[in-house]
Amino acid sequence: MQQIEVRASRRYTVHIGAGVLAKVGAFVRGLPRVETAVVVTDDIVNGLYADRVENDLRAQGLRTLRFVFPNGEASKTLSTFGALLEFLAENRVTRSDCIVALGGGVVGDLAGFAAAVYQRGVAFVQVPTTLLACVDSSVGGKTAVDLAAGKNLAGAFYQPHAVFCDYETLQTLPDRIFADGMAEVIKYGAAFDLEFFRFLEANDAHDRLEDVIARCVTIKRDIVAQDETDRGVRGLLNFGHTLGHAVEACSGFSVSHGSAVAIGMVLLSRAAYKAGLTQADCAPDIAALLQTYGLPTETPYSPEALCEKALSDKKRSGKTITLVVPQKLGRCVLCPVPAERLLSIVQAGAGV
Ligand code: MG
Numbered sequence: 489m490q491q492i493e494v495r496a497s498r499r500y501t502v503h504i505g506a507g508v509l510a511k512v513g514a515f516v517r518g519l520p521r522v523e524t525a526v527v528v529t530d531d532i533v534n535g536l537y538a539d540r541v542e543n544d545l546r547a548q549g550l551r552t553l554r555f556v557f558p559n560g561e562a563s564k565t566l567s568t569f570g571a572l573l574e575f576l577a578e579n580r581v582t583r584s585d586c587i588v589a590l591g592g593g594v595v596g597d598l599a600g601f602a603a604a605v606y607q608r609g610v611a612f613v614q615v616p617t618t619l620l621a622c623v624d625s626s627v628g629g630k631t632a633v634d635l636a637a638g639k640n641l642a643g644a645f646y647q648p649h650a651v652f653c654d655y656e657t658l659q660t661l662p663d664r665i666f667a668d669g670m671a672e673v674i675k676y677g678a679a680f681d682l683e684f685f686r687f688l689e690a691n692d693a694h695d696r697l698e699d700v701i702a703r704c705v706t707i708k709r710d711i712v713a714q715d716e717t718d719r720g721v722r723g724l725l726n727f728g729h730t731l732g733h734a735v736e737a738c739s740g741f742s743v744s745h746g747s748a749v750a751i752g753m754v755l756l757s758r759a760a761y762k763a764g765l766t767q768a769d770c771a772p773d774i775a776a777l778l779q780t781y782g783l784p785t786e787t788p789y790s791p792e793a794l795c796e797k798a799l800s801d802k803k804r805s806g807k808t809i810t811l812v813v814p815q816k817l818g819r820c821v822l823c824p825v826p827a828e829r830l831l832s833i834v835q836a837g838a839g840v
Contacts, residue, residue, distance in 0.1 A: 490702045494627065494709045496716045498647040502627055502709070504701050509537065509654040512588060512615060513544030519611050519649065521584035524551040526576065528599035529590040530559035533617050536660055541590055541615065553579050557598075561741065564594050564634045566642065572602045586611040586649070592618035592665075593625035597643070600631030604646035614648045617657040619669025620746060623676070623704035626651050628712045628722075638802040645717055653705075655697040663782065666694075668746025670781040671728075671753075676704045678753060678774050679727040682818025689777055720822075727812040727820050728753030731834070734797035738789040750783035755794075759837025760813040765823055770814040791834040799827055 489505030516525050525545045534556045542552045557563045589599035603612035616626040632643025677685030693700045715722040732752030758771035775785040813823040
């Protein structure tokens with residue numbers, strides 16, 4: 489088992505190992521004046537792990553409640569969020585009680601946002617059950633729901649009190665959900681750590697999950713420590729995401745986040761090289777590694793369609809767009825470019 493300490497506006501530990509699910513109950517019991525633990529989960533994870541977690545919490549003498557909602561991004565709404573807050577209030581959950589987010593990114597984002605605002609903040613523990621949530625969304629304190637105008641437009645920075653990544657829970661993931669997480673794993677190597685990238689080329693991540701998750705969490709921890717509220721270097725974590733989000737949007741969100749980020753990393757790397765933003769062509773190495781996990785590296789959408797979506801992103805500010813560009817494999821930099829130049833850059837990558 490590995491433990492990684494995060495130093496942000498709250499200090500907490502990320503526990504990574506086989507069987508750490510069994511440690512959640514004792515951790516929650518140790519919170520000051522806690523009486524009730526609320527397990528928040530989706531209808532898939534509910535059938536897999538919720539009984540086990542709830543039984544452990546009860547064995548610690550805690551009252552337990554469970555809030556279950558339909559799986560998928562379509563649930564990440566103000567409506568589900570409101571229902572969760574009303575559920576907490578109806579059941580007289582107090583400020584010293586604890587929310588346990590058991591599931592993937594949607595569960596963590598929604599439950600974390602509820603924890604941030606219910607009675608102005610209650611304790612919350614992240615128990616990620618997808619690879620994507622283990623390596624990305626469960627660490628760093630970003631919580632949110634989607635609005636009609638776009639994803640993650642209402643939320644809060646609210647760090648968890650602890651994170652428990654039990655990679656045995658990843659064994660039940662369908663291959664395509666595992667691959668989705670691998671896109672973010674490969675992102676950490678490509679953008680921050682050449683040695684880790686080479687490790688991923690030489691090893692099957694399935695066999696080295698503890699090391700893989702620990703490395704990703706350590707990289708993210710170090711970035712969050714420098715820029716918790718995402719005003720600067722935290723933007724480097726968005727490598728592949730500008731064009732990735734555009735691919736997601738063009739597909740009407742039928743292309744998964746991980747697949748879209750995979751495509752985005754390759755497109756952007758090639759485009760940045762061809763347009764002269766970098767001296768290194770990292771696209772072939774990144775594409776080859778992504779393909780070993782069955783991830784796509786090309787898109788049918790035109791540069792025009794992608795740029796239109798990228799530039800209409802509701803979170804974009806002003807007349808520039810900040811790209812994350814690989815200077816070389818394992819090292820990315822933030823590269824602000826005028827919005828009107830984006831099309832010519834993406835066209836260069838597409839060979840138009
Ligand atoms: Mg992402």
